Structure formats: C-alpha cells, structure tokens
Amino acid sequence: MTKVRVQFNQNLKAPLMGADISSIDKAVAEKVRAFHSTFPAYTPTPLVKLDQLASEFGLKNIVVKDESFRFGLKAFKVLGGTYALGTILAEKIGKDISEVDCEYLSSEEVSKAVGDITFASTTDGNHGRGLAWAAEQFNKKAIVYMPKGSAPIRRDNIRSHGAECTITELNYNDCVRMAFEKAKENNWITVQDTSWEGYTEIPLAIMQGYTTLAIEALEQMQELDVLPTHIFLQAGVGCFAGAMLGFFMSVYGEKCPKFVIVEPDAANCYYVSACANDGKPHNVDGDLLTLMAGLACGEPNLNSWEMLLDYPVAFATCADEVAATGMRVLGAPIKGDPPLTSGESGAATIGFLHWLMQSEDGQETKERLELNEDSTVFCISTEGDTSPELYKDIMWSCKNSL
C-alpha cells in the first residue's frame, strides 16, 4: 500500500470567502507576542532555509520554522498554555492581557487576589508539558492526564514542573472527556487544547497563543525575502493548523499560499472528513496509536474544523514511516544545509514533502499541487526530540513504526 494517500478538497473555497478570522489575525498575534515577550525564557525560534534540499527536490525554496527551541521545552505547544493561563488570570483580576506580564502574574499580589486555582488537562505530551510549565511560572497547580500508550518520559517531563500526571488506560478522546468531568467535580479549570460545543473560549486563547510563532515566521520570511507558495500543516485536533491557516490567510488574503493538512493514518479525522465531503466533521476512533504522538487525536475541534474543511487544497494521511523519513531528512541534511532536530510530529510535513518530490507514487499529487522550481514550501517543525530514546531509535536504528 502507498505510504501516503491524498484527498483533494472537493469544496475548496477562495481565500477569505466567508471566513471570520478576526480572532486570529495579525493584530491579535501582535498582542499575543507582546505577552510572550515578557517571559524571561522568550526568544524567537529560528527559521531555517534549506537550499540544498530545495535544489535536490527541484523547488525554489524550503523554509522550516524550528520549534525545538521554544522556551527550552522542545515544542511550540507552551505558547498556547501560557497565553490561556495568562488570559484566565488577567480576567480574574479584571485586567486585559495587554496590562499584565509574566512577572506580575507570578506575584503574590495576584496569587492573593485569585486564590487557589488548579488547572487540569489531557495531553499526549507537549500540551501538558507546556501547561505544567506555565502553571509553575504562575505558582499554580496543574493536574494532567495522558492516554494509553504514552511514553513515560513524557509523563516525567510534565511531573518535573511540579504537576500531577497520570497515564490512563483510555484513548485520547475518552481521556479528554474523563478529565473534563473530573475537573467539573473538583472545581478545577480545564485548559484543553481542543474545543467542543460549550467549551470554546479557552481553546481559542490557546490557538491565539500559537500565533506568536506565526508572526515570528512571517517576519523571518520577509527578512529572507521569501514568499511561501505552499504551507504544509500537521494536524491532531486541528487547533494548530487552524491558527496557522487563519493567521496566514489574514496576512496574504487573496494571494494566499496553498495549504495542505497532514495527518497520521491512525488519527486522520480531517482526511476522513474531506473524503466524506458532507460538510461535517467525522471522528476516528480506536487506540489512535502512531509514532506521531502529538497528532494522535481523532476528533476535529469545533473552533477551526469549518475553516480546515474549506481552505486547504488537500488532505494527506501518512504512514508512520513518512514522519520517520522526515526526521532523517531534517536531522541528517545534505552538506551545506543546517541540521534540525525534529521529532515525530514535527517532521511529518517534511516527510510528506519528501514523498511528493522523491517517490513515483507522489508524482501525480506533486503535479496537481503545482510544486515546481517556482515553489517555496513552508513547514513548521513543531517539536524536537521530545522523546529522546525514540528519537535515537528512529535516527540511528531506522525504527519506522511503533
């Protein structure tokens, strides 16, 4: 069987047609970045231009944003947790996020004003680590649940920030539901990086948090004088992809690049929804086990599923091997290009690009996507070696699946 299947969008909408992206546009991103800039750990992550790889693939440019450097936590996710906690705490003391900073929110004055607060969530690793870190910065408690099959190192990383963390016997979707019920019973605040009916405000703040990386990347691409023609976005629940798509659509308008959504076969809810083509989101159930742990989510989120069904030109579903290849392409580059440490979920899009540009199976899709010597492809390596043993197994021992 082919390692990748691609469904083209049968209902593709023109950029901006019918979309309300005011909550995720450049003005919002400026505000979000201003808040993130108050953290001592803040520094923009690098954007890397891979000229040798572009030449090998027959493309004009390949640019990759490297989130392995984000806040020392090796993944972009902390941008969401910090911004969500920031907005919750700011609201509790009657202020706008633009009136507070990291130091003030960590102060005793704020702690006294807001009282004891516990934040709770479910994670396949990176969101929970980001949330635990954010709670630690603001001297608050965090309780985190993980789905069955989660790597113990990811649990330990979360615990290292003072949070309680348990690996459950549930799949991701069921774990989210269980944690939400538990939080209600105990009066904890659920800070979940996915939304559903009746729970959209905090996930929106999380999506807004991600726009810091988008505005950084925009400016870095402008400095390099590159304009993306294609943006590939990996999706779990789709909050990340929705935030990126909304932001870049607000910036580029009608001249928007082509977006492609990339998912693992085990949790390909956007691909399945695009195939069904009935305008509704469709869920994927089962154990959702994939190397791409960050993408192992089978239910599209409410905040961005409509946008994600309307504007991407195509949806790709990939075998684990594709992500593993992407990690090697980035980690062991052609001489002249810098190496990137990219984890399983981070490298999925470069793995997909490799399949398009280097395999016979990918030829037809490559042509339909109009990928050629005039194309500039932008990918985001959303995580580094968040599971270091697995990273070595994949890079050094050619592991290709769980």
Ligand SMILES: Cc1ncc(COP(=O)(O)O)c(C=O)c1O
């Ligand atoms: C490294 C990484 N990349 C991408 C994603 C996908 O984000 P979303 O679930 O919002 O689609 C995640 C989610 O946890 C992740 O950890």
